[in-house]
Amino acid sequence: MKKLLSIASAIAISCSSLIAQAAEEVNVYSYRQPFLIEPMLKEFEDQTGVKVNVVFAKKGLEERIEREGKFSPADVVLTSDMISLFDLVDRKLVQPVSSNEINDNIPVHLRDPNNQWYSLTMRVRNIYSSKRSDKPVDINYEDLASAQYQGKICTRSGKHPYNIGLVASMIAHKGEAETKKWLEGVKANLARRPQGNDRAQVKAIKEGVCDVSLGNSYYFGKMLQNEDQKAWADAVYINFPNQSTEGSHVNISGMVMAKYAPNKDNALKLMEYLSSEKAQSIYARDNMEYPVNPKVPVSDTVAAWGKFKADPLPISDIAANRTKAQRLLDEVKFDL
Incomplete structure (x- = not known):
């Protein structure tokens, strides 16, 4: 009997471990095209072990999140412009984020004073x-x-x-x-x-x-x-x-945490990463956008266009x- 209990206990621990591993994921709804963000997401996966699941769309993500309601799997929403970003806020589909790291990485005029939205690139x-x-x-x-x-x-x-x-x-x-x-x-x-x-x-x-x-x-x-x-x-x-x-x-791309984010901790990890020097450097190098993190220089190609x-x-x-x-x-x- 003790042996059976020991085996059962080991199986339970193993199952719990597998469940915990399966839970290490984050779901992203993105208006940004795959080729623009996949390098950052791959780097995040390699760095953290958190699997990133992405839904790409050209339009309609706000309506989709509204339909899904509290059962929405969306954790983080990435937008390609300020209009979509503020539409998400106006529809009350976001939640405020508490992160000194993000606030340190992104200047005040490029983020919401109530921490509901953040710029990612300019x-x-x-x-x-x-x-x-x-x-x-x-x-x-x-x-x-x-x-x-x-x-x-x-x-x-x-x-x-x-x-x-x-x-x-x-x-x-x-x-x-x-x-x-x-x-x-x-x-x-x-x-x-x-x-x-x-x-x-x-x-x-x-x-x-x-x-x-x-x-x-x-x-x-x-x-x-x-x-x-x-x-x-x-x-x-x-x-x-x-x-x-x-x-x-100057327009922006941006990010928000979805209102009912089921993987809130991992969502925060991803948002902090996207504001980091590492991710911002990839944006600058691969996408030739202007990073919002002031510590990150523009790419050589962009620098050649001159300061403005x-x-x-x-x-x-x-x-x-x-x-x-x-x-x-x-x-x-x-x-x-």
């Missing part, structure tokens, strides 16, 4: 211009509404989060009335209806469809690394707008105008 909303003309000595977002660019501008949908963020920043600086007038001017200067992604606009410049376009900074680096797209990047200048005024608009002045307006102040931005884009029928 990207500039650049203006690309054709090398068929001289590189602009100075160019501002406001210039895109001027007569000199009539029929010369390409852009993706105005309702895309990257452009909504830019319009929201314009509202924060200029007010609604002036921003609406600016949008009407930009729309009048379009060479074609808004379409495609940021890279497609640079391709259009290469093909002579337009002379200038809006695009995020890291896409320039990605095109330079792509054998089929390098010719597009080689055909344009990357310009940092508003250097003599408030500075270039970023708009110091807090992300929360810009995001507060996102609904107004969407309304103005509808009012001017920007995409039509």
Whole structure:
């Protein structure tokens, strides 16, 4: 009997150990594309032994988490822009995080004062211009509404989060009335209806469809690394707008802890890791984004584009105008 009890005890301990090992996981819902974040997640797994399960999506994660309710497996949600980040907060799908480590790694203006959201990387909303003309000595977002660019501008949908963020920043600086007038001017200067992604606009410049376009900074680096797209990047200048005024608009990717995170401890480990110098260095090296951790330098490729002045307006102040931005884009029928 004692032998049987001993065997039973050993089996129980073994089972408990297996259950504990199985529990060492974290579930990520991500708007960020796989190739952008998989290097960081693999490094995290190797470093901690915590398995990372990822659901990738282009849209609809907020609605999915709402449907799943308290049974949602989501632990951490990664967004590719500020609009999705604040949408999660507004829908009350997040919980505050208590971490001195994260707060030490991420500057105050790039995180929520209530610890509900954090920036992970920064990207500039650049203006690309054709090398068929001289590189602009100075160019501002406001210039895109001027007569000199009539029929010369390409852009993706105005309702895309990257452009909504830019319009929201314009509202924060200029007010609604002036921003609406600016949008009407930009729309009048379009060479074609808004379409495609940021890279497609640079391709259009290469093909002579337009002379200038809006695009995020890291896409320039990605095109330079792509054998089929390098010719597009080689055909344009990357310009940092508003250097003599408030500075270039900077959008962010970000992270939150899901409201019902079943693996809260591992979620915190992952969030702390993503803010660390190690992960931020991978972001900078592989994705050519600007790290939010001030201890981490940009990649050599990004450094070659030159230093620039970023708009110091807090992300929360810009995001507060996102609904107004969407309304103005509808009012001017920007995409039509």
